Amino acid sequence: LLVLGIETTCDETAAAVVARAPSGAGHILSNVVRSQIADHLPYGGVVPEIAARAHVEVLDIVIADAMRQAGVGFGDLSAIAAAAGPGLIGGVIVGLTTAKALALATGKPLVAVNHLEAHALTARLTDGVAFPYLLLLVSGGHTQLLAVEDIGRYRRIGTTLDDAVGEAFDKVAKMLSLPYPGGPEVEQQAALGDPDRFSFPRPMMGRREPDFSLSGLKTAVRLEASRLAPLGTQDVADLCASFQAAVVDVICDRVRAAARQFRDLVGIGPTALVVAGGVGANESIRGALQRTAAELGTRIAVPPPALCTDNGAMIAWAGAERLARGLTDPLTLAPRARWPLDPAAGGGKG
Ligand code: ATP
Ligand code: FE
Ligand code: MG
Numbered sequence: 001l002l003v004l005g006i007e008t009t010c011d012e013t014a015a016a017v018v019a020r021a022p023s024g025a026g027h028i029l030s031n032v033v034r035s036q037i038a039d040h041l042p043y044g045g046v047v048p049e050i051a052a053r054a055h056v057e058v059l060d061i062v063i064a065d066a067m068r069q070a071g072v073g074f075g076d077l078s079a080i081a082a083a084a085g086p087g088l089i090g091g092v093i094v095g096l097t098t099a100k101a102l103a104l105a106t107g108k109p110l111v112a113v114n115h116l117e118a119h120a121l122t123a124r125l126t127d128g129v130a131f132p133y134l135l136l137l138v139s140g141g142h143t144q145l146l147a148v149e150d151i152g153r154y155r156r157i158g159t160t161l162d163d164a165v166g167e168a169f170d171k172v173a174k175m176l177s178l179p180y181p182g183g184p185e186v187e188q189q190a191a192l193g194d195p196d197r198f199s200f201p202r203p204m205m206g207r208r209e210p211d212f213s214l215s216g217l218k219t220a221v222r223l224e225a226s227r228l229a230p231l232g233t234q235d236v237a238d239l240c241a242s243f244q245a246a247v248v249d250v251i252c253d254r255v256r257a258a259a260r261q262f263r264d265l266v267g268i269g270p271t272a273l274v275v276a277g278g279v280g281a282n283e284s285i286r287g288a289l290q291r292t293a294a295e296l297g298t299r300i301a302v303p304p305p306a307l308c309t310d311n312g313a314m315i316a317w318a319g320a321e322r323l324a325r326g327l328t329d330p331l332t333l334a335p336r337a338r339w340p341l342d343p344a345a346g347g348g349k350g
Pocket of ligand 1 (some may be wrong): 087113141142165182279280282
Protein backbone atom coordinates (compact mmCIF):
# COMPACT_ATOMS: atom_id res chain seq x y z
CA LEU A 1 0.00 0.00 0.00
CA LEU A 2 1.15 3.49 -0.85
CA VAL A 3 -0.49 6.36 1.04
CA LEU A 4 -0.20 10.15 0.92
CA GLY A 5 -0.68 11.68 4.38
CA ILE A 6 -1.63 15.29 5.12
CA GLU A 7 -1.18 16.99 8.52
CA THR A 8 -2.56 20.47 9.30
CA THR A 9 -4.00 20.24 12.84
CA CYS A 10 -1.67 22.73 14.47
CA ASP A 11 1.32 24.79 13.34
CA GLU A 12 2.99 22.35 10.97
CA THR A 13 1.95 22.01 7.33
CA ALA A 14 3.10 18.52 6.42
CA ALA A 15 2.70 15.86 3.75
CA ALA A 16 4.40 12.51 3.26
CA VAL A 17 4.25 9.36 1.21
CA VAL A 18 4.60 6.09 3.11
CA ALA A 19 4.54 2.48 1.93
CA ARG A 20 3.25 -0.45 3.96
CA ALA A 21 4.12 -4.03 2.99
CA PRO A 22 1.66 -6.91 3.62
CA SER A 23 4.08 -8.04 6.36
CA GLY A 24 3.28 -4.80 8.20
CA ALA A 25 6.69 -3.27 7.53
CA GLY A 26 6.66 0.44 6.75
CA HIS A 27 8.87 2.62 4.62
CA ILE A 28 8.92 6.42 4.38
CA LEU A 29 9.37 7.59 0.76
CA SER A 30 9.11 11.29 1.59
CA ASN A 31 8.31 13.43 4.61
CA VAL A 32 7.96 17.18 4.02
CA VAL A 33 7.29 19.53 6.94
CA ARG A 34 6.83 23.27 6.57
CA SER A 35 6.90 24.74 10.07
CA GLN A 36 4.98 27.95 10.82
CA ILE A 37 7.26 28.85 13.72
CA ALA A 38 8.31 32.13 12.07
CA ASP A 39 4.66 33.14 11.50
CA HIS A 40 3.73 32.70 15.18
CA LEU A 41 7.01 33.82 16.78
CA PRO A 42 5.92 37.47 17.24
CA TYR A 43 2.86 36.30 19.25
CA GLY A 44 4.66 33.81 21.53
CA GLY A 45 2.28 31.01 20.61
CA VAL A 46 0.11 29.56 17.88
CA VAL A 47 -2.55 31.97 16.55
CA PRO A 48 -5.34 29.79 15.07
CA GLU A 49 -6.40 32.18 12.29
CA ILE A 50 -2.81 32.75 11.17
CA ALA A 51 -2.22 28.99 11.24
CA ALA A 52 -5.24 28.24 9.04
CA ARG A 53 -4.24 30.87 6.47
CA ALA A 54 -0.64 29.64 6.39
CA HIS A 55 -1.86 26.08 5.74
CA VAL A 56 -3.92 27.36 2.79
CA GLU A 57 -0.91 29.19 1.37
CA VAL A 58 1.59 26.34 1.40
CA LEU A 59 -0.26 23.02 1.51
CA ASP A 60 -0.37 22.52 -2.28
CA ILE A 61 3.39 23.13 -2.52
CA VAL A 62 4.12 20.82 0.42
CA ILE A 63 2.04 18.04 -1.17
CA ALA A 64 3.71 18.52 -4.56
CA ASP A 65 7.13 18.32 -2.86
CA ALA A 66 6.19 15.16 -1.01
CA MET A 67 4.99 13.49 -4.24
CA ARG A 68 8.07 14.61 -6.19
CA GLN A 69 10.54 13.50 -3.49
CA ALA A 70 8.78 10.13 -3.29
CA GLY A 71 8.98 9.83 -7.06
CA VAL A 72 5.37 8.73 -7.39
CA GLY A 73 2.27 10.00 -9.17
CA PHE A 74 -1.27 10.25 -7.79
CA GLY A 75 -2.19 7.21 -9.88
CA ASP A 76 0.29 5.12 -7.87
CA LEU A 77 -1.37 5.88 -4.52
CA SER A 78 -3.67 3.43 -2.73
CA ALA A 79 -5.36 6.16 -0.68
CA ILE A 80 -5.25 9.77 0.48
CA ALA A 81 -5.08 10.19 4.26
CA ALA A 82 -5.53 13.36 6.28
CA ALA A 83 -5.73 14.24 9.94
CA ALA A 84 -9.43 14.97 10.53
CA GLY A 85 -8.81 16.15 14.11
CA PRO A 86 -8.37 16.77 16.96
CA GLY A 87 -6.81 20.20 16.58
CA LEU A 88 -7.36 23.79 15.53
CA ILE A 89 -10.47 23.49 13.40
CA GLY A 90 -9.46 26.01 10.72
CA GLY A 91 -6.31 24.07 9.94
CA VAL A 92 -8.05 20.69 10.09
CA ILE A 93 -10.59 21.91 7.53
CA VAL A 94 -7.81 22.96 5.14
CA GLY A 95 -6.08 19.58 5.24
CA LEU A 96 -9.18 17.43 5.19
CA THR A 97 -10.84 19.39 2.39
CA THR A 98 -7.67 19.17 0.30
CA ALA A 99 -7.55 15.40 0.88
CA LYS A 100 -11.21 15.09 -0.14
CA ALA A 101 -10.58 17.06 -3.32
CA LEU A 102 -7.60 14.85 -4.19
CA ALA A 103 -9.61 11.70 -3.43
CA LEU A 104 -12.46 12.91 -5.62
CA ALA A 105 -10.18 13.91 -8.48
CA THR A 106 -8.12 10.71 -8.43
CA GLY A 107 -10.86 8.25 -7.50
CA LYS A 108 -8.73 7.02 -4.57
CA PRO A 109 -10.28 6.27 -1.18
CA LEU A 110 -10.11 8.83 1.66
CA VAL A 111 -8.81 7.74 5.05
CA ALA A 112 -9.59 10.12 7.92
CA VAL A 113 -6.95 9.81 10.61
CA ASN A 114 -7.13 10.82 14.25
CA HIS A 115 -3.99 12.92 14.87
CA LEU A 116 -3.48 11.23 18.25
CA GLU A 117 -3.88 7.78 16.71
CA ALA A 118 -1.16 8.76 14.23
CA HIS A 119 1.19 9.70 17.11
CA ALA A 120 0.21 6.41 18.79
CA LEU A 121 0.95 4.19 15.78
CA THR A 122 4.25 5.80 14.69
CA ALA A 123 6.31 3.30 16.72
CA ARG A 124 4.87 0.47 14.61
CA LEU A 125 6.40 2.17 11.57
CA THR A 126 9.78 2.94 13.18
CA ASP A 127 10.18 -0.06 15.50
CA GLY A 128 7.65 -2.63 14.31
CA VAL A 129 6.02 -2.73 17.76
CA ALA A 130 3.30 -5.38 18.21
CA PHE A 131 -0.01 -5.00 20.11
CA PRO A 132 -0.70 -4.61 22.97
CA TYR A 133 1.62 -1.84 24.14
CA LEU A 134 1.70 0.86 26.76
CA LEU A 135 1.64 4.29 25.17
CA LEU A 136 2.86 7.46 26.81
CA LEU A 137 1.46 10.24 24.65
CA VAL A 138 3.08 13.53 25.63
CA SER A 139 2.49 16.48 23.33
CA GLY A 140 1.51 20.12 23.36
CA GLY A 141 -2.18 19.39 23.82
CA HIS A 142 -2.24 15.94 25.37
CA THR A 143 -0.74 13.90 28.17
CA GLN A 144 -2.13 10.40 28.40
CA LEU A 145 -1.17 6.86 29.24
CA LEU A 146 -3.04 4.38 27.06
CA ALA A 147 -3.25 0.66 26.51
CA VAL A 148 -3.07 0.24 22.73
CA GLU A 149 -4.68 -3.14 22.04
CA ASP A 150 -5.28 -2.82 18.31
CA ILE A 151 -5.97 -0.26 15.57
CA GLY A 152 -8.91 1.69 16.94
CA ARG A 153 -8.77 0.00 20.36
CA TYR A 154 -7.32 2.39 22.90
CA ARG A 155 -8.00 2.34 26.61
CA ARG A 156 -7.03 5.36 28.61
CA ILE A 157 -5.24 4.47 31.83
CA GLY A 158 -4.16 7.93 32.89
CA THR A 159 -4.45 11.55 31.89
CA THR A 160 -3.56 15.03 33.10
CA LEU A 161 -5.88 16.87 35.43
CA ASP A 162 -4.63 20.23 34.19
CA ASP A 163 -1.72 21.07 31.83
CA ALA A 164 -0.23 18.80 29.19
CA VAL A 165 3.51 18.19 29.62
CA GLY A 166 4.38 20.06 26.40
CA GLU A 167 2.10 22.90 27.50
CA ALA A 168 3.95 23.10 30.84
CA PHE A 169 7.28 23.31 28.97
CA ASP A 170 5.85 26.04 26.74
CA LYS A 171 4.47 28.03 29.69
CA VAL A 172 7.69 27.78 31.69
CA ALA A 173 9.59 28.97 28.60
CA LYS A 174 7.24 31.93 28.29
CA MET A 175 7.58 32.97 31.93
CA LEU A 176 11.38 32.86 31.53
CA SER A 177 11.15 34.94 28.32
CA LEU A 178 12.48 32.10 26.16
CA PRO A 179 11.19 32.11 22.57
CA TYR A 180 8.33 29.96 21.31
CA PRO A 181 8.23 27.00 20.86
CA GLY A 182 9.35 26.53 24.43
CA GLY A 183 10.03 22.81 24.79
CA PRO A 184 13.33 22.63 22.89
CA GLU A 185 14.45 25.97 24.42
CA VAL A 186 13.87 24.74 27.97
CA GLU A 187 15.75 21.53 27.17
CA GLN A 188 18.73 23.50 25.82
CA GLN A 189 18.80 25.78 28.88
CA ALA A 190 18.43 22.78 31.20
CA ALA A 191 21.59 21.25 29.75
CA LEU A 192 23.51 24.29 31.08
CA GLY A 193 21.85 24.37 34.49
CA ASP A 194 21.86 22.71 37.91
CA PRO A 195 18.88 20.36 38.36
CA ASP A 196 19.39 20.35 42.15
CA ARG A 197 19.41 24.11 42.76
CA PHE A 198 15.64 24.25 43.27
CA SER A 199 13.63 21.39 44.71
CA PHE A 200 10.37 21.81 42.85
CA PRO A 201 7.30 19.73 43.76
CA ARG A 202 6.67 16.42 41.98
CA PRO A 203 2.85 16.40 41.89
CA MET A 204 1.03 13.02 41.97
CA MET A 205 4.22 11.05 42.65
CA GLY A 206 3.55 7.82 44.49
CA ARG A 207 -0.18 7.78 43.71
CA ARG A 208 -1.70 4.52 42.54
CA GLU A 209 -3.81 6.15 39.79
CA PRO A 210 -1.47 6.99 36.90
CA ASP A 211 -2.70 10.56 36.39
CA PHE A 212 -0.69 13.74 35.99
CA SER A 213 -1.02 17.23 37.41
CA LEU A 214 1.45 19.89 36.36
CA SER A 215 -0.02 23.25 37.27
CA GLY A 216 1.45 23.17 40.81
CA LEU A 217 4.93 22.58 39.43
CA LYS A 218 4.45 25.34 36.90
CA THR A 219 3.33 27.74 39.65
CA ALA A 220 6.34 26.80 41.78
CA VAL A 221 8.64 27.74 38.90
CA ARG A 222 6.77 31.02 38.46
CA LEU A 223 7.08 31.90 42.17
CA GLU A 224 10.80 31.09 42.23
CA ALA A 225 11.36 33.12 39.05
CA SER A 226 9.61 36.19 40.45
CA ARG A 227 11.48 35.83 43.77
CA LEU A 228 14.80 35.88 41.87
CA ALA A 229 13.89 38.62 39.37
CA PRO A 230 15.70 40.07 37.54
CA LEU A 231 16.90 36.70 36.29
CA GLY A 232 20.52 36.11 35.30
CA THR A 233 21.43 33.63 32.59
CA GLN A 234 22.48 31.02 35.18
CA ASP A 235 19.18 31.48 37.04
CA VAL A 236 17.25 30.72 33.85
CA ALA A 237 19.35 27.62 33.16
CA ASP A 238 18.99 26.37 36.76
CA LEU A 239 15.23 26.96 36.75
CA CYS A 240 14.92 25.01 33.50
CA ALA A 241 17.13 22.18 34.75
CA SER A 242 15.26 21.90 38.05
CA PHE A 243 11.87 22.04 36.30
CA GLN A 244 12.88 19.40 33.78
CA ALA A 245 14.23 17.14 36.55
CA ALA A 246 10.86 17.32 38.32
CA VAL A 247 9.01 16.50 35.08
CA VAL A 248 11.31 13.54 34.44
CA ASP A 249 10.70 12.14 37.94
CA VAL A 250 6.92 12.55 37.60
CA ILE A 251 6.75 10.96 34.15
CA CYS A 252 8.78 7.89 35.15
CA ASP A 253 6.70 7.41 38.31
CA ARG A 254 3.44 7.71 36.38
CA VAL A 255 4.66 5.20 33.78
CA ARG A 256 5.46 2.72 36.57
CA ALA A 257 1.94 3.15 37.96
CA ALA A 258 0.45 2.71 34.47
CA ALA A 259 2.44 -0.47 33.82
CA ARG A 260 0.83 -2.02 36.92
CA GLN A 261 -2.67 -1.08 35.75
CA PHE A 262 -1.99 -2.26 32.20
CA ARG A 263 -1.47 -5.80 33.41
CA ASP A 264 -4.78 -5.77 35.35
CA LEU A 265 -6.72 -4.25 32.45
CA VAL A 266 -5.32 -6.14 29.45
CA GLY A 267 -4.48 -9.40 31.18
CA ILE A 268 -0.91 -9.51 29.93
CA GLY A 269 2.04 -7.15 30.16
CA PRO A 270 2.82 -4.67 27.35
CA THR A 271 5.11 -5.74 24.49
CA ALA A 272 6.76 -2.32 24.78
CA LEU A 273 6.64 1.12 26.33
CA VAL A 274 6.02 3.47 23.41
CA VAL A 275 6.64 7.20 23.71
CA ALA A 276 4.80 9.47 21.28
CA GLY A 277 4.19 13.18 20.81
CA GLY A 278 6.50 16.18 20.62
CA VAL A 279 7.81 15.91 24.19
CA GLY A 280 9.28 12.55 23.17
CA ALA A 281 11.94 14.60 21.39
CA ASN A 282 13.41 15.55 24.81
CA GLU A 283 16.68 13.69 25.40
CA SER A 284 16.48 13.70 29.23
CA ILE A 285 12.97 12.31 29.15
CA ARG A 286 13.92 9.68 26.58
CA GLY A 287 16.95 8.62 28.63
CA ALA A 288 15.03 8.40 31.91
CA LEU A 289 12.23 6.40 30.30
CA GLN A 290 14.79 4.02 28.86
CA ARG A 291 15.92 3.23 32.41
CA THR A 292 12.31 2.94 33.60
CA ALA A 293 11.45 0.48 30.82
CA ALA A 294 14.50 -1.61 31.70
CA GLU A 295 13.35 -1.65 35.35
CA LEU A 296 9.92 -2.81 34.22
CA GLY A 297 11.46 -5.52 32.08
CA THR A 298 9.94 -4.20 28.88
CA ARG A 299 11.46 -2.70 25.78
CA ILE A 300 11.08 0.95 24.88
CA ALA A 301 10.30 2.41 21.48
CA VAL A 302 10.70 6.13 20.90
CA PRO A 303 10.49 7.35 17.32
CA PRO A 304 13.26 9.74 16.23
CA PRO A 305 12.54 13.37 17.20
CA ALA A 306 11.37 14.36 13.69
CA LEU A 307 8.67 11.68 13.88
CA CYS A 308 7.72 12.57 17.49
CA THR A 309 6.68 16.11 16.61
CA ASP A 310 3.89 16.67 14.09
CA ASN A 311 4.63 15.29 10.63
CA GLY A 312 2.94 13.86 7.56
CA ALA A 313 4.57 10.41 7.73
CA MET A 314 2.64 9.52 10.87
CA ILE A 315 -0.65 10.43 9.17
CA ALA A 316 0.25 8.46 6.03
CA TRP A 317 1.29 5.48 8.15
CA ALA A 318 -1.89 5.51 10.27
CA GLY A 319 -3.82 5.81 7.01
CA ALA A 320 -2.01 2.77 5.62
CA GLU A 321 -2.67 0.79 8.79
CA ARG A 322 -6.37 1.61 8.60
CA LEU A 323 -6.54 0.92 4.87
CA ALA A 324 -4.90 -2.49 5.44
CA ARG A 325 -7.91 -3.24 7.68
CA GLY A 326 -10.30 -2.04 4.99
CA LEU A 327 -11.12 1.14 6.89
CA THR A 328 -11.90 4.10 4.62
CA ASP A 329 -14.15 7.13 5.03
CA PRO A 330 -16.86 8.86 3.01
CA LEU A 331 -16.21 12.29 1.46
CA THR A 332 -19.00 13.63 3.68
CA LEU A 333 -16.88 13.07 6.78
CA ALA A 334 -16.82 16.09 9.10
CA PRO A 335 -13.63 17.51 10.69
CA ARG A 336 -13.47 17.30 14.48
CA ALA A 337 -11.89 19.83 16.83
CA ARG A 338 -12.22 17.29 19.67
CA TRP A 339 -11.77 13.58 19.09
CA PRO A 340 -10.70 11.45 22.07
CA LEU A 341 -8.89 8.17 21.36
CA ASP A 342 -10.83 6.44 24.11
CA PRO A 343 -14.42 7.71 23.88
CA ALA A 344 -15.29 5.76 27.03
CA ALA A 345 -12.84 7.91 28.97
CA GLY A 346 -14.87 10.95 27.91
CA GLY A 347 -13.65 14.53 27.82
CA GLY A 348 -11.30 15.98 30.38
CA LYS A 349 -8.35 18.01 29.41
CA GLY A 350 -5.93 15.09 28.91
P1 ATP B 1 -1.25 17.53 20.00
O1 ATP B 1 -0.44 16.47 19.33
O2 ATP B 1 -1.57 17.19 21.40
O3 ATP B 1 -2.42 17.97 19.20
P2 ATP B 1 0.81 19.33 19.20
O4 ATP B 1 0.56 18.76 17.86
O5 ATP B 1 1.06 20.78 19.31
O6 ATP B 1 -0.34 18.85 20.18
P3 ATP B 1 3.33 18.10 19.08
O7 ATP B 1 3.65 18.86 17.85
O8 ATP B 1 3.23 16.64 19.03
O9 ATP B 1 2.05 18.65 19.83
O10 ATP B 1 4.38 18.52 20.15
C1 ATP B 1 4.65 19.88 20.41
C2 ATP B 1 4.92 20.01 21.89
O11 ATP B 1 6.11 19.28 22.21
C3 ATP B 1 5.16 21.44 22.31
O12 ATP B 1 4.48 21.68 23.52
C4 ATP B 1 6.68 21.50 22.49
O13 ATP B 1 7.09 22.46 23.43
C5 ATP B 1 6.97 20.10 22.97
N1 ATP B 1 8.37 19.75 22.70
C6 ATP B 1 8.98 19.67 21.49
N2 ATP B 1 10.28 19.38 21.65
C7 ATP B 1 10.51 19.30 22.99
C8 ATP B 1 11.65 19.04 23.79
N3 ATP B 1 12.84 18.84 23.25
N4 ATP B 1 11.48 19.03 25.15
C9 ATP B 1 10.27 19.23 25.69
N5 ATP B 1 9.16 19.49 24.99
C10 ATP B 1 9.27 19.52 23.66
FE1 FE C 1 0.79 16.38 17.62
MG1 MG D 1 2.77 20.90 16.81
